[in-house]
Amino acid sequence: MAVEDPRLVDVRDVGHEYVVGRDRRRVLGRISFTAGKGEFVCIVGPSGVGKTTILRCIAGLQLATHGDVFIDGARLTGPSRSVGLVFQDYSRSLMPWMTVADNVALPLLGRTSRAERDERVRAALAEVNLDQHADSRTWQLSGGMQQRVAIARALAFGPPVLLMDEPFASVDAQTRAELEDLTLRVRDESGQAVILITHDIDEAIYLADTVVVLGGSPAVVVDTIRVPFGPGRDQLRTRALPEFAQLRARVHAQIHSAATRLTPAP
Numbered sequence: 001m002a003v004e005d006p007r008l009v010d011v012r013d014v015g016h017e018y019v020v021g022r023d024r025r026r027v028l029g030r031i032s033f034t035a036g037k038g039e040f041v042c043i044v045g046p047s048g049v050g051k052t053t054i055l056r057c058i059a060g061l062q063l064a065t066h067g068d069v070f071i072d073g074a075r076l077t078g079p080s081r082s083v084g085l086v087f088q089d090y091s092r093s094l095m096p097w098m099t100v101a102d103n104v105a106l107p108l109l110g111r112t113s114r115a116e117r118d119e120r121v122r123a124a125l126a127e128v129n130l131d132q133h134a135d136s137r138t139w140q141l142s143g144g145m146q147q148r149v150a151i152a153r154a155l156a157f158g159p160p161v162l163l164m165d166e167p168f169a170s171v172d173a174q175t176r177a178e179l180e181d182l183t184l185r186v187r188d189e190s191g192q193a194v195i196l197i198t199h200d201i202d203e204a205i206y207l208a209d210t211v212v213v214l215g216g217s218p219a220v221v222v223d224t225i226r227v228p229f230g231p232g233r234d235q236l237r238t239r240a241l242p243e244f245a246q247l248r249a250r251v252h253a254q255i256h257s258a259a260t261r262l263t264p265a266p
Ligand SMILES: Nc1ncnc2c1ncn2[C@@H]1O[C@H](COP(=O)(O)OP(=O)(O)OP(=O)(O)O)[C@@H](O)[C@H]1O
Pocket: 018, 019, 020, 025, 027, 045, 046, 047, 048, 049, 050, 051, 052, 053, 054
């Protein structure tokens, strides 16, 4: 049942264990954080700490074995229609035999009229600067362009919450910077809450309003950092700020000490 909650994404005391054969492996301890409308949250932490696991729980792709996730006040009981997903491996999320426009239209099939679908696809492709490629097949595009198709698909779908799992890890540095700025612009215009996983600490600080650092085994939130830069960020200027270097050192130190920390049972 829906409850009154001003927070768009509310992760409350979420824990998760995987069952592998006869073993139960507790990956997430008790994790709590929120993301408001228009807020950009980046999740960082050592490799294997459980970042993808928490994102899958927020998407409703798997149900947490403890605690709850609320999206716009409603408790998740399965995959949420309020959530769009962009993964690192665009080649596996796009259908190579379909055109760019058909890939973007996919989540809208059966949900909107043909005319509305066409308009939303057109607007989303224009937003990511791919309007000239609507009729191309995705395999004809570069890696960065394919990831823009994946972002356009999330845009056309228009969910209030966008979840991104290492979305820029497979593209070159220049394309990565362009996609980061595209994602910031999309968030500014749509007012979506964005939750993004990254291994790149500088990327997290550049993008985020809030950085959530996970650490330990099972994983807990070891630090929650408010990033003070606000809108209008710039790849060169923002990254050269003294506060940027201070935040980088703080996150590095947290991840370094978290990499080996064992979390006591609650
Ligand atoms: N379906 C599964 N069944 C069993 N164990 C799993 C499953 N998925 C993940 N794990 C384990 O849970 C732990 C956390 O995995 P997860 O992918 O969430 O970490 P991560 O922080 O995203 O890792 P990385 O940064 O390397 O991508 C890992 O030890 C992984 O082996």
